Amino acid sequence: MTDTAVCIPVFTRVKKVSDLFNSVEREGLEKVYIADDGEMTDEKRDLYSRDFDFELEVFDLEYDAGVGEKRRILAERPDEDYLLFVDSDMEVPSNYELLERQLEARPDIGFLGGMYLEKDRLYTVASDLFIEDNVLYRDIREVKEMETVAGSPLVEFDFLPQVGLLRKECAEDYNWDGEYTIMREHIDFFVGHWEHTDWTIALSPSVFFPHYPGGDQEFMSNRHSERKFEESDEYFCEKWGVKEFKKGNALWVDTYQPIENMGKLEHFAEICRNHGPIEAIQRTISFLYRKMG
Template sequence: MTEPAPMRDVTAGVKAFLRQAELRDTLTALTGHGLHEVIVADDSGIGPEREALYAELREVLPLRVIELPYDSGASAGRNAVARACITPYLLMLDDDLIVPDNLAAMRRAVDASRELGGVSCIWREHGRLSSCAANLYRVGRRLYKDIGRGPACVPRPDGKRLPVYDIVEQSVLFRTETFDDVLWDEHFTIMREHVDFFLQHKALGRWRFAVVPEVVMRHEKTPKTAGSDYAALRYGRERKRAADDHFRAKWDLHGVVEGRWQHAHERPVKRALNHAALLAHLRLGRTQPIGMPAGSLDGAQVDAVGG
C-alpha cells in the first residue's frame, strides 16, 4: 500500500444500488488506505444479504450506511453522502469503481492549487484506458463536450503539471467546501446528472477540476443486460428521455455534442467532425458564456447553489 497516512482527512463516499458483487469489490478495495470514514448511500432496499455484507465489511472499514428510499437515484445518494461528510475532503465513487494502491496521489495533488475544487483520475474499462475529461462550450443552443484547444494546467510540487478541465470522471476527490456552492440536481435520478453538476460549476466559475494521470481506477462497468431490475431502472429509455428533457429545458439547450476524445456512443469519425466544427467556432468567436439557468434555485436546487 502506498503511503496511507495522507488519507486520514478523507472520507470515501459510495452511491450504491442493487449490484452486490460490484459493491463488495468497491468497498474491499478501500481497505488499508487509512480513510477517516466510508459512507455508503444505498437505495436498493436493504435486505438480509445486504445487511450481512455491511456487517462483514464493518470489520475492516470505518463504514457508515445511509439507507434511502428505493430508487432515489444517483443525485439524491451523492447529496446524502456530501451532507453527511465531516472531513475536508470527500472521494466520491460509484459502486463499480476499484481504487488503486496509489490512491493517496490524488490527495497530494488536490493541494497543488487552492483553485482546485477536486481531482479525478483515469479509468480502465475492459482493459482499455478511458476518460471523459473535457471542457464545456456553448455554441448557440448546443453544448460541446470536447477538449477544445487543449487543457490548461496547474503546477504540482513534484515539478509535474496537472491538466485542468471543466468536467472530469465521476471518481473525484473533492474539497468538501465545494458543496457549499453546488450539489447534484435531484430531478435527475440517473443520466445527465454528471454533466449538469459540472456545468453548474462552470457557470459559477469558483472552482477548477484536474486529472491525476498516474492514478488509474478500474471501472467494472455493468452490462446493460445484467439484471432485469437494474438494467430497466438504470438504462431504460424512459429514464434517459426524462433526463435529457430536464437537462435541455433547464439549460435551454437542444443537446450535447460529444467531441473527438470523448469515450462516447457516437462513432469516432462523427466525433472527429464534431471536434473540427468546435475548433472552427472557437476561431470565429462563436461560443457564448455559460450562466446559471433561470429558476435554478427552485425545488431540488435550493440546496445545490449557495444554499
C-alpha cells in the first residue's frame, strides 16, 4: 500500500474542514496533517478532538503565520512518502489513487495535480513559465502534448494549482517559502522547481477535486489583503530578480470558455453522462485547441 497522508492548511472555515474530514474517511486514508494559523476557537478544538477513522496531527502555528509557512511545514514534518495537499474548502477526489499510480509509473514527477470541480464549472490554472525582458510570465503558448500514464491522461506543465500529490523528495529539493503570508507563495514554489530542480510537474486531468470556495469575513479580508499582496509581490520580484510577474492565458481548460460556441454547460454534462468525464475533457480540450488555431 502506498504511503500517503493528507495535508491541509487551515485558517478559518471549520465547517468546510469538517466536510473535508468526511471525504478523508470515505476514501479510507489513514493520516491527516493540519497546519493551522488561525485562532484556535472552541469550534476548532471540538473538531480536532473528535474520534476519526484516521490519525490526526495538528500543527498549531502563530496567528497569521502565512500560507507559505503552513505549506512549508506540511511538506517538511510528515514522514510519509506521498503528501496529498487539499485546501480546506475541498474534498478528497474519489479517484485520488490514480495520482499514486501515475507517480509510481513516473518517478521523475515531483508534483501531480488535478482539476477543480465546482458547482457549475470544471477548470484548472495549469500553465507554463517564461522570462522575457526581465518579466516573468505565466502563460500557455503552445498546444500541450497529452500522454497516457497508468491508463489515464497526463500533461506536463511548469505551474499548477496547489492541490495534488506531492512526492516528499520533491519538497526536500525546494520547499514552500515561509516568508510569504499570502499570494506569491504559490508561484514561488513552482518557479523554484523550474529554476533549481529537475522534477517534472504534471496534471492528471481525470482527477477532480470538489471545490466549495468562499469563507467568513476574517478569511476573505485576510485572503484579499492589498497590503499583504504588495509585500509578497515585492519580496517575490526581489528574490527572483525580475521586474514584475504577469499572467497571460492562465486557463488550460475551463468549461466557461467554450460555452459561447458549444452552447450551454448542459452539453458538457451530457457528454459526461454518456461517455464519461475523460471523454468530456478531451472533447473540450480539442475544441479549445481548434479555437486557438
